Amino acid sequence: MVQLTGGEWQFIERPALQTWSPITDVLAANEFLGRMGVAEISLVGASLGGQAVIESSSGPDRHCVVAISAPVIATSAELVRGITARKLFVCASDDRPMPHVLRAFEDAREPKTLLVFGGKEHSRGMFRAAYGDEAMDAIVRFVAHGA
Numbered sequence: 651m652v653q654l655t656g657g658e659w660q661f662i663e664r665p666a667l668q669t670w671s672p673i674t675d676v677l678a679a680n681e682f683l684g685r686m687g688v689a690e691i692s693l694v695g696a697s698l699g700g701q702a703v704i705e706s707s708s709g710p711d712r713h714c715v716v717a718i719s720a721p722v723i724a725t726s727a728e729l730v731r732g733i734t735a736r737k738l739f740v741c742a743s744d745d746r747p748m749p750h751v752l753r754a755f756e757d758a759r760e761p762k763t764l765l766v767f768g769g770k771e772h773s774r775g776m777f778r779a780a781y782g783d784e785a786m787d788a789i790v791r792f793v794a795h796g797a
Contacts, residue, residue: 672702680706692793697722697747697773704754708732714796716740716789717754719773722747727757737762738792740785744770763792 676693683691690713695703700720707715712735719741737758741751743766755764765788767781776785 672698673705676702676706680712692716694718694789694793695720700773701725704733705729707735709734714738714793716792717751718776718789719745719747719751721750721754724750725754730754730757731759733758736792736796738765738789739763740765740767740776740789742767742769742771742776742779744768745772747772 676695680691680693692714693703693707693712694716695701696718697720700717701722703715704717704721704725708729709732712733714736715733716738717740720739739751739755739758739762741748745751748766751764755762765785767776767779767785769776769779769781771779776782779785
């Protein structure tokens, strides 16, 4: 892992993990931020990154979780219910993962918000769509203000 501090690159030893995955990367980053004294951690991910955010977000140390076009595969209700942070699910109505997003939203505990835009765009493609600015504004407001 690399950290940029005061304009200088610093190499930080990555925790020993049995197997690498996007999930272990998110967990390692979260652990690092906790050691650095960060009190509020917001996790935002799209597509596979959104899946990683969802699968690594159980526990009380998250401020909020934003999953864009995610989860991309069926995710256990138990896992989704384990996320206690505020949750925002964002998806286009005709995006392939939409059934998984709807199921995860249904399984999630409050507080939770679902934002669906008409279209088929996936992941970052949503931000190039006609509704892209609206989607970005909603995500930023959610992370910054909880709205």
